[in-house]
Amino acid sequence: MQTKGQLALQGAAESDSRLWGASLPAWFTAGAAMAVGLLGYGLSLVLFVRALRNLGTARSGAYFSTAPFIGAAITILLLGEPTPAPFWVAASLMGIGVWLQSDRASRA
Incomplete structure (x- = not known):
């Protein structure tokens, strides 16, 4: 016998697949996505809070703001993505x- 939560999830998946032609991902895929979220978002927030304590607000914010550029640099190196001039500026x-x-x- 299924619980109410399982029935609701199954019903949502069935209605979603009828509307959009999609279904829920496999458990491994969902788990991998959760692990990426945990490591990518969760770990970065833990490190940011630790940096706030040790470096201060201004320096932590300055370092944390470079994350999108570091991600873009990794993409450029690994995937060979083209880079427009405004990116480099x-x-x-x-x-x-x-x-x-x-x-x-x-210096202070």
Whole structure:
């Protein structure tokens, strides 16, 4: 006998598949997606909070703001994605900002 939650989930999956032609992913796929979320989002927040305690708000924010550029750089290296000029301008400005922030803080 199924629980109410299982029946509701099954009903949602069946109505979703009828509407959109999709179904729920396999358990391994769902687990892998959850693991990526745990490591990618959860771990980054834990490290960010630790950085707030040790480095301070401004420096932590400056370092944390470079994450999209680091992700894009990995994509460029691994997948050979093309990079438009505005990306390099933005990445350079972000790098200069982080360098200025860390340099000023190290002198204080």
